[in-house]
Amino acid sequence: MVFLNIIETSLPLTNPVLKFLIILIIILIAPIFLGKLKIPHILGLIIAGAIIGPNGFNLLLRDSSIILSGTAGLLYIMFLAGLEIDMAEFKRNSAKSFLFGMYTFLIPMIIGILVGIYILDFSTITSVLLASMFASHTLIAYPILSKFGVTKNRAVNISVGGTMITDILALLVLAVIVGMHNGEVNMQFWIKLSISILVFGFIVLYVFPIIGRWFLKKYQDKVSQYIFVLAMVFLGSFLAELAGVEAIIGAFLTGLALNRLIPTTSPLMNRIEFVGNAIFIPFFLIGVGMLVNYKAFISDFETIKVAAVMTITATSCKYIAAWLTQKSLNFSIDERRLIFGLSNAQAAATLAAVLIGYNVIIGETPDGEPIRLLGESILNGAIIMILITCTIATFVAQKGARNLSLSGTQTLEREENENEERILIPISNPETVEELINFSTLIKSKSNKHGLYALNIVLNNTSTEEENQRAKKILEKAEDMAASTDVFLQRLLRYDFNITNGITGVIKENNITDLVLGFHSGKAISENFLGKLTNGILSNSDATTFVYKAVQPMATIKRHVIIIPAFAENEIGFRFWLLKVWNISRNSGAKLLFYAPSRTLEILLEIQKLHQIEAEFKSYNTWNNFSEIAAEVMVDDNIILVLSRENQTSYNKEMNKTSDLITTYFPNNSFILIYPRQNGVSEEVLMGLNNPSLLPPIERLDKAAKDIFNYFKGSS
Incomplete structure (x- = not known):
């Protein structure tokens, strides 16, 4: 009752x-x-x-x-x-x-x-x-x-x-x-x-x-x-x-x-x-x-x-x-x-x-x-x-x-190897997990069917049960962060005698196309770090590699300043990293400011006409002196340096001094270092992209631009 x-x-x-x-x-x-x-x-x-x-x-x-x-x-x-x-x-x-x-x-x-x-x-x-x-x-x-x-x-x-x-x-x-x-x-x-x-x-x-x-x-x-x-x-x-x-x-x-x-x-x-x-x-x-x-x-x-x-x-x-x-x-x-x-x-x-x-x-x-x-x-x-x-x-x-x-779904049809984007994030520091996940979701293409891969490596010879549990908790945190953005994340816990071998092994086993490495915001980048990176991971993998140091949250960045070396468009991985940079603007709405040689700017301007974002383009040819760029960089800017593996088309010896250049000119800014991918295009494309002497300049430009346009169309 x-x-x-x-x-x-x-x-x-x-x-x-x-x-x-x-x-x-x-x-x-x-x-x-x-x-x-x-x-x-x-x-x-x-x-x-x-x-x-x-x-x-x-x-x-x-x-x-x-x-x-x-x-x-x-x-x-x-x-x-x-x-x-x-x-x-x-x-x-x-x-x-x-x-x-x-x-x-x-x-x-x-x-x-x-x-x-x-x-x-x-x-x-x-x-x-x-x-x-x-x-x-x-x-x-x-x-x-x-x-x-x-x-x-x-x-x-x-x-x-x-x-x-x-x-x-x-x-x-x-x-x-x-x-x-x-x-x-x-x-x-x-x-x-x-x-x-x-x-x-x-x-x-x-x-x-x-x-x-x-x-x-x-x-x-x-x-x-x-x-x-x-x-x-x-x-x-x-x-x-x-x-x-x-x-x-x-x-x-x-x-x-x-x-x-x-x-x-x-x-x-x-x-x-x-x-x-x-x-x-x-x-x-x-x-x-x-x-x-x-x-x-x-x-x-x-x-x-x-x-x-x-x-x-x-x-x-x-x-x-x-x-x-x-x-x-x-x-x-x-x-x-x-x-x-x-x-x-x-x-x-x-x-x-x-x-x-x-x-x-x-x-x-x-x-x-x-x-x-x-x-x-x-x-x-x-x-x-x-x-x-x-x-x-x-x-x-x-x-x-x-x-x-x-109709938009139909445009996502493209070559199988390009449609299989896989982004790997090695993580070991809980303090950098959130920004690495946020950055990875920012560069991820809509056509990505595999989500993200988070990797933690436990050293076989020194690991303890406490370290094993710590590794699992870090991976769980990464999974939670990705889930909060509705992105699937696959956890990978690997036991290996060497961190570099562990990362490169996972890259090959899982056909990783993009590697995102974090750098602690409280530390200064060193030549020793870049040396180990170059001699270890870069020399043993072909994936597009991003080294990211977050001084402030990515969402609060007003502008991304991208510095591109000469002949970057002739690298096999040019279109792959460029799409990721384009995705940053698409997904965040932030403005992009490109500094590049005039030849590279021609291609960028052609892409901009078909795939418009808010961007500005400035001709720049001197790699070892960033004083002119530094004068225009503001507090809320993010610096993106496009580098190259040794002996590749756009490689410059001054790239060995990258840590000094960053410390001198951009000490208080977030930055991203990009090492282009070194595989993934057909022989026909290689002729237009890697052998400019085989084609007249304007035809070479048209060939490169056409291939890049097709890649962008399939990933937009």
């Missing part, structure tokens, strides 16, 4: 434990059940919210807890859009984003005003506010694109940039209309709004990165880092509201500000995406579903009329904008689907506009009933419009994303 008394029997439920349990069950079951019906999980959560909400079975109210979690989910979507965007692509496409932003704002505004006045018979001010609802949109479908791995597509970049433009303009229209009603729109209003937006933008885009870099350098605790990022998101959102714009703008700009501090392959990014997709974003979608009032749709003809007109108008305008963008920029049909899918969903800004308009009283009826700027029929019609547009958007975005993802 006592047990029965504590069970709630009345609806809606108020027991917090039971409420949370029901929501978790929905988050778990809705995507699984509806996935079998080919219905996007996002739409499933919205439908589930409508079923359990106050207008459905009334299991739950859309109370403050749902609103709070939903608000966090909406901000999360916008933050992730800014965080995952390719910054180099975003800058290059700024003009295209502006074009789409104007299309997707002006077309709905013009058509919406005409529809409001001539079809729905609304007043001019009501029609303008209605049109601003059509112009704005929410990136509801963004998690779908993230799932299919197409968030860095140019169409997505343009859509996200255009979203910010149209939402800002639509919300400004809303602010002006409310201000006009309150009699506040004057010169002082515009000055105050302009100054507050400029101050807000400066703080978020320029001050936030400084704070973020300082915090991530100083504090390595994973929980603290996540809470810090979450706090920055809400701080940016609050500052946006203080400036007079919606919080979603602040969340997006915070994502842009922290973009380069949180690489896509980092454990922190993995935690951010996991918590958002598991908790916050589903809460938002369920909350949107709770707003749906199907009863109004079937009982009131005026609501049916308004909802139908609003839905058709909004969808048509967004499709026209997407179609014009596709034709103007020569995009594919699937890229148009991405643009339309991202821009058609009406939710956040639409809700803001309709609720504010509904609460603005412009008069009274003879019976004393309030006359609202936006009536109840528009409120209910907007909810129906949100449901239908979100449904259309999710289906269209899913189709476009799936097609592009399949």
